[in-house]
Amino acid sequence: MSRRFDAIIVGAGQAGPSLAGRLTAAGMSVALIERKLIGGTCVNTGCMPTKALVASAYAAHLARRGRDFGVETGPVAIDMKRIRERADTVSANARTNNEKWLRGMERLTLIMGHARFTGPDRMEVNGEEISAPSIFLNVGGRANVPDFPGVNDVDYLTNVSILQLDTLPEHLVVVGGSYIGLEFAQMYRRFGAKVTIVEKGPRLVSREDEDVSEAIREIMEAEGITVRTGAECISFAPHADGIEVGVDCNSGSPTEIGSHALLAVGRRPNTDDLGLDAAGVAVDARGYIGVNDTLETNVPGIWAMGDCNGRGAFTHTAYNDYEIIAANLLDGADRKLSDRILGYALYIDPPLGRVGLSEGEARRSGRPLLISKRPMTRVGRAIEKSETKGFMKILADAETRKILGTAILGTGGDEAIHGILDMMNADVDYGVLQWAVPIHPTVSELIPTVLGDLKPVD
Template sequence: MRFDAIIIGTGQAGPSLAASMAKNGWKVAIIEKGDLGGTCVNVGCTPTKAYVASARRAFIAKNSAELGIEVNGNIQVKLKTIKERKDKIIEDSRNGLGKMLEENDHIQLIRGKGRFIDNNTVSVEGKTYKADKIFINVGAKPRIPDGFKEVDYLTNESILELEEIPEHLIIVGGGYIGLEFGQMFRRFGSKVTILDRGEQLLKKEDPEFGKAIQEIFENEGIEVRLNSECISAAINNGKIEVSVNCDESEINMQGTHLLMASGRGPNTSDLGLENTSVSLDERGYIKVNDELQTSAANIWALGDCNGQGAFTHTAYNDFQIVNSHLFEEKKRKLSDRFTCYAAFIDPPLARVGMNATEIKNAGIKAKVASRPMKKIARAKEMGETQGMLKIYIEEETGMVLGATFLGTGADEYIHTVIDQMYAGQPFTIMRDAVHIHPTVSELIPTMLENPNPIGENG
């Protein structure tokens, strides 16, 4: 069968691209081997943020005495009920997406695993499909290191199927996934131990933020072991035993459940890309140019599989970039994008652009505007004073280089800085703005009044 375009994968970028192509009169095939919606809908943003919401409710119920709210009796967490709510939200999203794809006369949804036969041909369940243009949107999967593959471990996907709260959850990995699940299950009632090989949690962030998050977690009763070389895991007396080398001393710890949160890798190993002229990097990600075109001129790669961002919002922007070159007058580019993301712990960490470490390494003269959350009136009024806000400004131009926020609501008001960076205006625009009182973000103009050279205050 011949189409104008074939899309492999129904993650964030794929269906949006299919809908746009259909609107422009193209005949489109979209291939999906699993559940519609990709990572975000099924095992990523949608389910985990539903769990985060439940975990926060449990935490508030147990920790409101200082605000004059006392709860008499036990707080019971029903993981099965939390899971059922999550499953319903996912089902609604899948059904809505399925209806959109199946009711569009220009789109054919093909179920099964797609493999390339050549640059223009894809095979699914023994049938072949051809198109002049092919778009790869296959996402990523958990990466499991050696030493753990023989153990009954959990991933960020399978842990969402549990109906009973783990007694002791050991997590290998101190990145975003490990931290979100660690805090979540601690609030559900599990004993939680987080192991990480690095010197800090969230290794891509400035050390002070990693340290602050560690303190927040330890205050909630989460055990954090850094500088941990996780050697192996085995079953001992019905429990999972993890052997760890921490600061030259070997430790064997036992838990009831093991979550592997040691990173993710692209779903490119079984696509038949060896039959095409598409090039991969050393980690298996598909190499793309500024327009997300691969080394094969008629094939594009969008979403997590291209290594240009492992987030739903970057996948959607990938759609916007490709769509602009297909159908729009204004052309978007990958190089136009500012890196931005959040870790949805509580309080959340949010980041855009460069941090202090990257600025120093680049030799850029910059200043930092800083404010601890404990000095923000609204944070004190809410009883949520953990964290800090930092904005980095280039000395010569006054342009914003980036920001890192850790604090209540940080994942929302980081967009004040993001929008400023996309506007291409100096920091003085934010400094001179009038924000609403009482809010956390009203302190953004105030903190920008007296930025200091990096090193003096951040």
């Protein structure tokens, strides 16, 4: 005899608890199942601890630059144990607050355990079968570990295990030159480690435009980070000094010897041990759960939210998945995934704020384009802070006069990008923002100026 609920939510990451709150407030009985830590990736191994580490790294970097601002600080010492404790505290506090909220929620049953489907409307957890007419999957993802030669012969790090370090690596080799890899590379360089980035592709962050990639490489190299691109045959082997990483690049040494190696080569969904076959839920070749425009799977009554559906690998997209589902089920709305305008950020220093199409994507669309670009050396706020690396670039449709996409690589770029994101969601002529009166001195105040310089592309 199974225990019956109105809804089952699997996973207490970003989307799950919020959906539980809406469903229980609507009078439904809900089972929320979590097999490990309340809060999911963001709270425990993603955004919160890593951005706490980024903040510590920035403090160290700024302290070393004290003389640039007329401040004498003396030698800068790094206490990795204290740095780790601070990040752990940030995560623990958020996790505890989430758990208290959930345990006090009326009509919610919080179950700690691993859930697997036994049918399209039922699951087994801790030896008990539970069932519900509506099931919501919010199971997240984990670090991808490719089958590199020798990878199982060495003690590599992932984005999770590196958070446990409380000593400074002598030489950290980061395999993967995208978002996770770049953030850890810069922070550990600022903590004092020697750092090498190994990237299989021809440039860093290959999803971005070449000018963005090149500017990011310059930022990394200016801080003493070695960047090895074009690493076609990555391999691993034990070495007396740690780990030998074979890179087989077009130039330079064929290997890098590191005391530690971090694998930052993408993510994979936590869907391989859910018993999806028993429910008939379809996945793609990479294991992501297929969903339609309203997040429902191919099985009626089963939805997938967050990283596991492959429709966004960010905390804010997971939360928006919850918003879409809740609005449609409880508010009579007709919200769709296809209405979402994706914005995101890369949290190196200076950060990259991005929304919409890249220049390459816009050019390939064949539409008539306008483009404007301004270096941060011409942004007063950046000059005042002596943080002038990067640039701002805006793309617009020449016929509709709608903004298509923007990149702001520079101080405050992760915040300033929201002015563009809001205008794109409002779906209005860019002239509306061009004639706004922004606050001085800010990074955002230059956006109307950049819009005023929009010119047809070659």
